Amino acid sequence: MTKTFSTVGLVGTGAMGRGIAQIAAQAGSRVKLFDTRPGAASAAREDLRQQWLRLVAKGRIEQGDADRWHDQLVAVDGLPDLADAQLVVEAIVEQLDAKRDLLRQLESIVAADAVLASNTSSLSITALGAALQNPERLAGFHFFNPVPLMKVVEVIAGLKTAPEVTTRLSEFARQMGHTPVSAQDTPGFIVNHAGRGFGTEALRIVSEGVTDFATVDRVLRDQVGFRLGPFELMDLTALDVSHPVMESIYHQYYEEARFRPSVITAQRLAGGLLGRKTGEGFYRYADGVAQLPAESPVPQVGEMPPVWVSPRASRRAELYQLLKDLGARIETGASPSSTAITLVAPLGFDVTTVAVVERLDPARTVGIDMLVDDAATRRRVLATNPATRNDIRDAAHALFARDGKAVSVVRDSGGFVTQRVVATIINIASDICQQRVCTPKDLETAVTLGLGYPLGPLAMGDRWGPTNILEVLFNMQTVYGDTRYRPSPWLRRRGAIGLSLTHVED
Numbered sequence: 001m002t003k004t005f006s007t008v009g010l011v012g013t014g015a016m017g018r019g020i021a022q023i024a025a026q027a028g029s030r031v032k033l034f035d036t037r038p039g040a041a042s043a044a045r046e047d048l049r050q051q052w053l054r055l056v057a058k059g060r061i062e063q064g065d066a067d068r069w070h071d072q073l074v075a076v077d078g079l080p081d082l083a084d085a086q087l088v089v090e091a092i093v094e095q096l097d098a099k100r101d102l103l104r105q106l107e108s109i110v111a112a113d114a115v116l117a118s119n120t121s122s123l124s125i126t127a128l129g130a131a132l133q134n135p136e137r138l139a140g141f142h143f144f145n146p147v148p149l150m151k152v153v154e155v156i157a158g159l160k161t162a163p164e165v166t167t168r169l170s171e172f173a174r175q176m177g178h179t180p181v182s183a184q185d186t187p188g189f190i191v192n193h194a195g196r197g198f199g200t201e202a203l204r205i206v207s208e209g210v211t212d213f214a215t216v217d218r219v220l221r222d223q224v225g226f227r228l229g230p231f232e233l234m235d236l237t238a239l240d241v242s243h244p245v246m247e248s249i250y251h252q253y254y255e256e257a258r259f260r261p262s263v264i265t266a267q268r269l270a271g272g273l274l275g276r277k278t279g280e281g282f283y284r285y286a287d288g289v290a291q292l293p294a295e296s297p298v299p300q301v302g303e304m305p306p307v308w309v310s311p312r313a314s315r316r317a318e319l320y321q322l323l324k325d326l327g328a329r330i331e332t333g334a335s336p337s338s339t340a341i342t343l344v345a346p347l348g349f350d351v352t353t354v355a356v357v358e359r360l361d362p363a364r365t366v367g368i369d370m371l372v373d374d375a376a377t378r379r380r381v382l383a384t385n386p387a388t389r390n391d392i393r394d395a396a397h398a399l400f401a402r403d404g405k406a407v408s409v410v411r412d413s414g415g416f417v418t419q420r421v422v423a424t425i426i427n428i429a430s431d432i433c434q435q436r437v438c439t440p441k442d443l444e445t446a447v448t449l450g451l452g453y454p455l456g457p458l459a460m461g462d463r464w465g466p467t468n469i470l471e472v473l474f475n476m477q478t479v480y481g482d483t484r485y486r487p488s489p490w491l492r493r494r495g496a497i498g499l500s501l502t503h504v505e506d
Helices: 015-026 040-057 063-071 096-109 125-129 163-175 196-207 213-224 230-237 239-252 263-270 316-325 351-357 390-400 417-434 440-450 457-464 466-480 489-494
Strands: 007-011 030-034 073-075 087-090 115-118 138-142 152-157 179-184 284-286 289-291 307-309 341-344 365-368 379-384 406-410
Touching (some): 007 015, 007 096, 040 063, 096 115, 115 163, 125 138, 138 163, 152 163, 179 440, 196 230, 196 239, 213 230, 213 406, 390 406, 417 440, 417 457, 466 489
Parallel strands (some): 007 030, 087 115, 115 138, 307 341, 341 365
Antiparallel strands (some): 138 152
16 A cells, blocks of 8 residues: 655654654654654654564564564654655644744755644644644644554644645544544644543532542443543543643633633642642552542431332433332322432432422432433432431432442532533533534544543433433523533534434534
8 A cells, every 4th residue: 555655754752752653654654753852762763662572572463563663763863854754743842832933944844745744732723834834734633642542633624724635644544543533723623622521520510519539430430431530530641731731722712611620620730639640639549559438338227218209300210110129118199208208300400409399398308310221320329408318318328229239429419420521521512513623423433532432422412312411401501500501502403303413414
């Protein structure tokens, strides 16, 4: 196969630069490595050789492949040595002025038809291209760390980028074994934009005193299927990386409420609690293992009270069946008896509001999250209101833990943990489609490959019901009076026909 770019220049040999160099060499390109730090390019070349040798030892590649790929890497001493490169990718420090200066120098060195690409994760390609005489040759080529394993790359067109440039970069990405997704030049592109809801809403939940870091992580892993909870993820990526991205996207979108950063991460960043790499973040780490707080034990209850279910409860039929399976004594009258656990299952509303509106006794009222089908989860989540009696809370906890499934009890808020985070993720994703940052198909691909979500956000909406997600958002907007929960017009429009349908024109 003829390579799109037979000679590639790579400026910056940190983790990202080395990763890009590795997959480019494996695709058959000659790769010239340059770094301003003395010896860094040669060190990167040797580091890659050692990586390939380890793969040889494990039987994953042949010795001949390792030797050939190593021979295709060339450490060079200066930018002029990149003159014959048909593509130069910069992967230097994330600073606008530094990248602009480098790109200006490269433009004067490489051939007129050579492509320039930036691995920036947050800077505007249009702004970078403004420093060039020929900005049409520049595009974003954003990989994710670790590059060989993260099989997606964002190809970003600035306002003046020539279409053939992004076409060639997309083809080269495929030759390197990666999946390209096309994005318009907007803050955060696709992945960092779509990923805002996961962490920022989780931080709001904790900041409101609803529950703690570990419970949020457990709920989102067990109810939705995320591999890592948001606080585990921020500890992995480190706050000196994730918090500046939060601030950058927030300010680039002119203080859009749904991207608002949190004082929690700002304070922890200032205190050096960055995550795994410093041994302490949202969790403490011993030998790289998070020291998680123990879960609350299931309460011991002498006599279990009967249960009455609100007629407005979501998934009411399923909830009745669950209670039967758990051996509960179910009341079916028009109102609960004076001894019953009063069970509500709201979407978006807080338990307190539901108790008041439905004229229920708040002291005996407990909420349960039924957004996700109980059979599909490994955890149930209950919510008390400020007046819920301790004995009612404990009885509800013990009842829903009878079959051994984990139960978390959180404090009252508009929407449960899962409802709030999932609805926010879906709403932001819908707004990305509304802005035409990318196609719905590329959005789903970018999020599943780049963020590792169990489903793309649009598929999440379809699985748990677009109308349910809209109800959560509308009700949370009422509870909080905050525009951050304002449903995207795209979500409202597509809610009745399916979010992840790719053949429907907008």
